Amino acid sequence: MSNKDNIEPPLIKNEVGSLHPINQVNDFLLNVLADLGFQKVDGPEIESEEFNFDMLNIKKSHPARQMHDTFYVNNKSGVLRTHTSPVQIRSMLESKPPFAFTSAGKVYRKDDDATHLPMFHQVEGIYIDENVTFSNLKDLIHQILHNLFGKDVEVRFRPSYFPFTEPSAEVDILSDTGKWLEILGCGIVNPIVLENCNINSEKYSGLAFGLGVERIAMLKYGVNDIRDFYKSNLDFLGQFK
Amino acid sequence: MKFIYQDLLNFLAKKPPKELLSEKLFQLGHEHEINGDIFEMELTPNRGDCLSLNGLARDLNIFFGKAEPVKIYNGDIELHHLNFKNLSPYVCPKISFLEIEIDGNPNPYKPYLENYFSLLGTNKTNFFTDISNYISYELGQPTHCFDANTINHQLIFENKDCDQSFKTLLGSEIKLKGHNAIFSVNKEIISLAGVMGGMSTSCSTKTRKALVECAFFLPESIIGKNVKYNLNSDAAHKFERGVDIQAQEKVLRRFIEIVRDHSSIKHIKIKSFDERQFKKDTIPIDLEKINKILGTDLEEKEYLRYLSKLDFRTENEIIVPSHRHDVKTQNDLAEEIARIIGYDNIKSKPLKILKKVDKSFINIHRIKNYLIDNGFSEVINFPFTKNKEKKSISIDNPLDSNRNQLRTSLKDSLLQNLLYNERRQKDSIKLFEISDVYFNNNKINQESRLGVITSGKRGNNYLDFSKKLDESYLNNILNQDFDNPFFIIEEISRANLKTKKRDKIFYTEILIDKMPENLFKEFDRSYGQINFIKYQKVSEFPSSTRDFSFSIKDSKKYDAVINYLSDLNDENLKDSFIFDFYENKKLDEIKVGIRFIFQSNSNTLSDEEIQQSVNKLLKPIIDLDGVSIPGL
Numbered sequence: 051m052s053n054k055d056n057i058e059p060p061l062i063k064n065e066v067g068s069l070h071p072i073n074q075v076n077d078f079l080l081n082v083l084a085d086l087g088f089q090k091v092d093g094p095e096i097e098s099e100e101f102n103f104d105m106l107n108i109k110k111s112h113p114a115r116q117m118h119d120t121f122y123v124n125n126k127s128g129v130l131r132t133h134t135s136p137v138q139i140r141s142m143l144e145s146k147p148p149f150a151f152t153s154a155g156k157v158y159r160k161d162d163d164a165t166h167l168p169m170f171h172q173v174e175g176i177y178i179d180e181n182v183t184f185s186n187l188k189d190l191i192h193q194i195l196h197n198l199f200g201k202d203v204e205v206r207f208r209p210s211y212f213p214f215t216e217p218s219a220e221v222d223i224l225s226d227t228g229k230w231l232e233i234l235g236c237g238i239v240n241p242i243v244l245e246n247c248n249i250n251s252e253k254y255s256g257l258a259f260g261l262g263v264e265r266i267a268m269l270k271y272g273v274n275d276i277r278d279f280y281k282s283n284l285d286f287l288g289q290f291k
Numbered sequence: 292m293k294f295i296y297q298d299l300l301n302f303l304a305k306k307p308p309k310e311l312l313s314e315k316l317f318q319l320g321h322e323h324e325i326n327g328d329i330f331e332m333e334l335t336p337n338r339g340d341c342l343s344l345n346g347l348a349r350d351l352n353i354f355f356g357k358a359e360p361v362k363i364y365n366g367d368i369e370l371h372h373l374n375f376k377n378l379s380p381y382v383c384p385k386i387s388f389l390e391i392e393i394d395g396n397p398n399p400y401k402p403y404l405e406n407y408f409s410l411l412g413t414n415k416t417n418f419f420t421d422i423s424n425y426i427s428y429e430l431g432q433p434t435h436c437f438d439a440n441t442i443n444h445q446l447i448f449e450n451k452d453c454d455q456s457f458k459t460l461l462g463s464e465i466k467l468k469g470h471n472a473i474f475s476v477n478k479e480i481i482s483l484a485g486v487m488g489g490m491s492t493s494c495s496t497k498t499r500k501a502l503v504e505c506a507f508f509l510p511e512s513i514i515g516k517n518v519k520y521n522l523n524s525d526a527a528h529k530f531e532r533g534v535d536i537q538a539q540e541k542v543l544r545r546f547i548e549i550v551r552d553h554s555s556i557k558h559i560k561i562k563s564f565d566e567r568q569f570k571k572d573t574i575p576i577d578l579e580k581i582n583k584i585l586g587t588d589l590e591e592k593e594y595l596r597y598l599s600k601l602d603f604r605t606e607n608e609i610i611v612p613s614h615r616h617d618v619k620t621q622n623d624l625a626e627e628i629a630r631i632i633g634y635d636n637i638k639s640k641p642l643k644i645l646k647k648v649d650k651s652f653i654n655i656h657r658i659k660n661y662l663i664d665n666g667f668s669e670v671i672n673f674p675f676t677k678n679k680e681k682k683s684i685s686i687d688n689p690l691d692s693n694r695n696q697l698r699t700s701l702k703d704s705l706l707q708n709l710l711y712n713e714r715r716q717k718d719s720i721k722l723f724e725i726s727d728v729y730f731n732n733n734k735i736n737q738e739s740r741l742g743v744i745t746s747g748k749r750g751n752n753y754l755d756f757s758k759k760l761d762e763s764y765l766n767n768i769l770n771q772d773f774d775n776p777f778f779i780i781e782e783i784s785r786a787n788l789k790t791k792k793r794d795k796i797f798y799t800e801i802l803i804d805k806m807p808e809n810l811f812k813e814f815d816r817s818y819g820q821i822n823f824i825k826y827q828k829v830s831e832f833p834s835s836t837r838d839f840s841f842s843i844k845d846s847k848k849y850d851a852v853i854n855y856l857s858d859l860n861d862e863n864l865k866d867s868f869i870f871d872f873y874e875n876k877k878l879d880e881i882k883v884g885i886r887f888i889f890q891s892n893s894n895t896l897s898d899e900e901i902q903q904s905v906n907k908l909l910k911p912i913i914d915l916d917g918v919s920i921p922g923l
Contacts, residue, residue: 057874060753060795060857060883062495065750066666067664068663070668070669077818077821081525082819087647088365089646090648094735095727096729096735096737111510116514118689121688122687123684123687123735124687127689148644149646150644162690177735181583182588183583183584184587184629185637185639186641186642187642188638189640192639193642206319207424208634209336211336215739216622217584217585218626231362241622241785244653249413255584271823273826274828280671282670282671282672283711285715286829289827290824290826
């Protein structure tokens with residue numbers, strides 16, 4: 051309270067900046083996964099075809115490996131990683147089960163339109179141990195989604211196809227509008243991938259999952275245009291303080 | 292792939308309503324949308340066997356049973372002594388040819404054929420090609436119809452290096468490059484095998500004698516051809532995903548049956564070339580393994596019943612049907628069983644990963660927290676640039692020539708971010724980015740960098756409004772803990788920038804790995820907590836500012852003015868801040884300057900609209916005794 055002899059100058063609001071919303075969601079997911087026991091591992095964004103594709107059972111003829119889908123660099127001496135799975139491959143080669151790894155970061159696909167960007171972010175996880183089952187995978191996915199969308203969220207698992215998991219699933223959540231929204235991909239690690247990483251697939255099995263960070267961020271914040279995240283517009287970024 | 296609801300029902304014993312059919316298709320992993328009676332399927336790439344009515348019905352058998360099989364021609368067929376040579380049997384291990392001649396014009400199409408064109412919006416071409424397209428829809432096996440009168444010499448199939456033009460039956464000229472599976476006659480390419488036939492040998496409405504080719508092509512020989520030659524071939528889509536290696540003759544007999552349905556046949560001849568004995572895949576029966584993969588307690592009787600419904604035979608082991616190229620392992624079988632049970636019907640079992648995870652802080656979180664506390668905003672940029680440096684890494688297949696290199700520094704990206712915000716009338720810009728950059732240094736090297744850029748006013752408050760974000764500001768912020776500056780600050784010249792702004796731009800970039808370990812240690816705090824706000828769409832319309840200075844002569848009114856100004860509300864008011872505060876004790880007067888920033892989400896605000904908002908905002912203040920706005 052001011053008075054004639056003591057006028058208090060107006061308060062100065064501390065003008066704080068903001069962490070990028072994609073990194074906020076990324077950190078949130080990593081935090082959830084850390085609490086579930088997943089150790090973060092890192093790896094390069096420029097990868098060899100061997101780690102990005104071959105080790106993950108993505109055959110030479112797979113369409114994803116074509117020049118119209120994947121960025122190749124330096125006369126095909128490497129690729130811009132198309133997922134963060136090669137980070138897990140590198141970690142698996144250096145570790146003995148049981149282990150639970152999560153990898154997060156930028157990934158690249160040769161796309162550029164209103165709904166697809168040439169760069170986006172993924173958070174992936176892998177858990178290898180004895181007797182890991184599809185039932186366990188379902189439990190884990192429910193735990194992750196409850197953290198993200200609350201305990202009442204309705205979840206649907208659908209069969210899907212990824213070369214590195216078998217069985218594979220896509221997971222949808224029921225939105226407020228009554229529409230099912232695809233939220234993540236997951237599955238039981240294909241034994242071929244385990245063997246590629248020198249892990250005895252008769253003894254060990256594993257589960258893996260991957261989330262698109264932009265997709266989660268768009269859903270949670272209500273951002274309709276994925277391109278807004280990368281305009282570096284202070285009016286946009288300033289909302290995520 | 293699209294199909295007509297009623298058409299699929301014809302392949303099923305039970306006739307489920309659309310909703311139930313849709314539910315079961317989803318359960319089996321066949322995503323789709325329904326428009327009226329049309330189901331638009333989006334099948335996973337491993338399920339080429341489901342790209343037909345017959346294929347989907349096979350998969351749905353467990354739920355709805357199979358209807359009587361479609362009628363095929365069971366009569367004897369004369370052997371065709373076709374002059375054909377297969378020079379690439381590895382790429383085409385099975386191929387059959389049917390020569391069929393009709394007598395006169397075909398009759399009008401029967402409803403099943405007519406509906407295929409009218410309801411699915413498919414264009415009719417000519418009698419033989421129309422049947423070929425319909426059979427692909429019904430059975431999933433593409434066939435190609437040559438006008439038999441145009442094949443007068445030896446027909447050759449080969450997978451070879453090509454460098455010549457080819458005119459498709461749709462009339463487009465494509466330049467074949469690299470390896471292609473082709474049919475040729477007299478060295479002329481007459482068909483891009485498995486993709487599209489050629490103009491010179493295609494059937495027309497006048498064709499009465501066709502040579503129908505039906506083959507299995509190795510998927511690898513077809514993959515990518517649609518994209519490479521900018522074609523949209525349904526046949527290629529199917530061959531890429533793999534067709535049934537044993538279906539050729541059955542499909543050609545179905546072809547005859549449909550022709551018979553619409554015309555009288557003068558003669559038919561058939562010839563099959565089997566270059567490789569097909570050996571069915573087998574998998575040991577191991578229910579324990581299946582239960583171990585899924586976490587289920589399935590019994591053997593049920594397990595084998597499920598498999599038999601999917602056309603798997605069980606003797607001493609499980610024999611995989613010829614249309615299921617995708618099933619080779621116990622995990623593949625486990626997926627089959629899970630699909631039948633329904634993924635949602637498999638119970639969750641608790642998973643506890645007992646390992647403790649080290650969540651200790653790393654430098655990146657500390658520096659981020661520190662910069663954010665000091666008003667900096669984090670940005671993320673794409674790594675692509677057109678600027679080629681000596682050590683740049685080139686992209687072999689860039690999106691365009693402006694994005695054909697990977698950046699070796701964060702500077703240009705951050706400068707572009709700053710200029711973008713200046714164009715959006717931002718007058719205090721503080722940005723940072725943390726990202727990896729890559730170099731060629733005999734091998735590919737990776738460095739994690741922090742870039743910081745500033746320009747404009749120090750802050751939107753009365754203490755900082757007249758001060759600039761300059762070198763000393765950045766030094767104070769970043770180098771305060773160092774005897775010798777760790778962050779080297781440079782001024783970026785505006786000389787070559789297309790901007791009328793004059794504020795100086797300052798920039799620094801460092802290697803994250805070189806940052807001292809304890810730097811900004813006090814900014815360790817938990818991360819990953821998040822408040823998911825509801826984002827408000829950013830306006831694309833220009834903003835307008837209005838500055839006002841209040842003279843407060845009655846100090847008792849001061850608090851009321853300040854309280855009011857800190858809680859302003861108007862639909863067009865985007866932001867406001869006090870940029871000036873001065874107390875003149877001699878004159879017993881307090882001066883407060885405020886800036887209003889107006890912006891609408893729906894239009895560019897007119898002067899009248901802004902004035903209306905100003906009047907509304909100012910009225911409660913100027914109504915106060917002892918408070919005035921000089922000059923107003």
